[in-house]
Amino acid sequence: MTTARSRPVGEALAVPRPLPLSGRPTGAVDLPAAVAAIVDPGTTEAVWRNELGGLTFSSGDRFVKWAPAGSGLDLEAERARLEWAARWTTVPELLGHGRDDDGSWLVTRALAGRNAVDPYWAARPAQAARLIGAALRDLHDALPVEGCPFDWSVAERTARAGIDPARVGLAPPVGRLVVCHGDACAPNTLLSDDGSWTGHVDLGRLGVGDLWGDLAIAAWSTEWNYGPGYDADVYAGYGVEPDQGRIAFYRRLWDAT
Ligand SMILES: Nc1ncnc2c1ncn2[C@@H]1O[C@H](COP(=O)(O)OP(=O)(O)OP(=O)(O)O)[C@@H](O)[C@H]1O
Ligand SMILES: [Mg+2]
Structure with missing residues (x-):
């Protein structure tokens, strides 16, 4: 997609x-x-x-x-x-x-909560963006890489999409290997009105990959859904400094695949 x-x-x-x-x-x-x-x-x-x-x-x-x-x-x-x-x-x-x-x-x-693009959250974009980052961090911390049977590596993604990996350039070394959500766009995080996350949906691409494969897209999706200026809130919610090289690479990969 x-x-x-x-x-x-x-x-x-x-x-x-x-x-x-x-x-x-x-x-x-x-x-x-x-x-x-x-x-x-x-x-x-x-x-x-x-x-x-x-x-x-x-x-x-x-x-x-x-x-x-x-x-x-x-x-x-x-x-x-x-x-x-x-x-x-x-x-x-x-x-x-x-x-x-x-x-x-x-x-x-049905899980509790509204998805993060519900009008309630679209009216509170900074808070929503921070919660999206925090929810993604909790997901990555909870899912064990060891024993995970699903792959979402750069090689798997380019092969499945049938594209030449050279098209997206050389993959940077993995920052931190985690089990990625695989489609960490804003609508796939559910949030409760009290300001906590309540679940993740849309897991058809979940698999082992670099955390930046998810985080670059989670932050990007706040631009599509809320407008510019909220990506820093996603990184802050996750608790990491933005890694511009990996962010650029994983956004190119997302677009290409
Ligand atoms: N079990 C559930 N509990 C609560 N909400 C749900 C549940 N399943 C789906 N939803 C809601 O339905 C929406 C669409 O579900 P989902 O994201 O799985 O569909 P999709 O078509 O794959 O989405 P996308 O357009 O991101 O590919 C979600 O964003 C969420 O708001
Ligand atoms: Mg979805």
Whole structure:
């Protein structure tokens, strides 16, 4: 996916983009048949649409994440990572999953909190940015590198994207090896109104890599979602000085893959 996926709808862009950006759907959303069979359509709300046409629905104490067939979205990868990460930190509890001709889906138990781009947090960007940094630090500290079966190294990412690693330049030596979230954009951190983080979602790319692979994107995503000027709050929340060389490298890699 590209960096545009978590940019707010309506942001002025230099070039026209053919795909809708990710965010809360503004119009009516058709409930896929498989989702309608799982939840009560009368009490179900579409809360998110991603760039590839994936949808997330909220229904009572459950969320259903649905990916259209052929979209390239891999919910099986996310299912495996949710089950692994749940042993050490707060991620959605898996309640079910399935697949049919139209798509695939994951059913999870609702976590507390609002995502960090909810209007409540968009109105408090400095506090939200600091919490995003702190939440990422806690995630990295909680997940054990040793025994983690998932890889998010530069080599794995360029190979999966089918790009020549030379395109992003020489990778800097690893700053600190951690289990990365893999998509540490602002909407994937949940925050409670009392100013603590309550969970991480969207773990389909979780894997071992340099902490800067996550942190560079978490800070960048505050620009897309809140505007410029909040990246320092993310680094402060994480408790690290910005490493400009690694930040630039991992942003190039993100854009390229
Ligand atoms: N179990 C859950 N509890 C609380 N909120 C959830 C849960 N699952 C999903 N959400 C909400 O739904 C949103 C979309 O879910 P998710 O990030 O997994 O979808 P996505 O389509 O992969 O997102 P992206 O556009 O970042 O790729 C999240 O930002 C979060 O607000
Ligand atoms: Mg997400």
